[in-house]
Amino acid sequence: MAGFYCSAEAFARAFRDPRQRNAAAVLSATGAVLFLGLIWFLAGGADASAARAAANATMDAASLTFVVYFLAGPLSRLMATASARALGAAQTAIAFAFAGTYAMFLTWIVAPYYFTGEHMPLPASTFVLFSAAILTIFLIGAARREFSRSGSGRALRGLSTGYFWLVFAIDDLDHLFAQYRPESGFHGVSLVLLTLALLIRVADALLERRRAVMSARGLKVSVASR
Secondary structure, three states, rough: HHHHHHHHHHHHHHHOOOHHHHHHHHHHHHHHHHHHHHHHHHHOOOOOHHHHHHHHHHEEEEEEEEEOOOOOOHHHOOOOOOHHHHHHHHHHHHHHHHHHHHHHHHHHHHHHHHHHOOOOOOOHHHHHHHHHHHHHHHHHHHHHHHHHHHHHHHHHHHHHHHHHHHHHHHHHHHHHOOOOOOOOOOHHHHHHHHHHHHHHHHHHHHHHHHHHHHHHHHHHHHHHHH
16 A cells, blocks of 8 residues: 555656656657547558548547647636646646647658658648648747747747647638538537637737736836835
């Protein structure tokens, strides 16, 4: 029994370490999405079309993970609850989990061409390489606070986040208004979640700006009254 409690305490200490928490988030998310993709791949007949189905499934998982990350910071500031604060504290770990799921999505795009030896079309290879570069910037911004403190760092992080929002929104619109077999189930819900998340982010940014203005005015009044 004592050994069990020692192991539980060691696990809790490791989970409180930000680096180990981020590593655990990446590994668990990547493993879960890899398993999800393999299920779709094997169920679809383990061919090129099955690989595309696996890529779509992993992209859906990445989209949901991104929405959680996108909302974590604003909700922790807008809602004075313990769960919202815990969500905000876990934002970096959620960012790493999203990176793992999106990396698996890119892997499923490349996999059919790698195993068949076919030439990957230029649009697909450009998308994969560009997305990998944006994902790297996104991770640097999430992992290094000093990067986000600089003006250029904040701009790059905002652009990387906006890029992924657009990728998921465009994918949802493409499925909703596809010429053949439009899909309104998951992608309709996903588009609504992305839109709501964006509106909450805008509201949070406006409130943060208002607080900054009020704080600056209060500081000026305090200085003038001395």
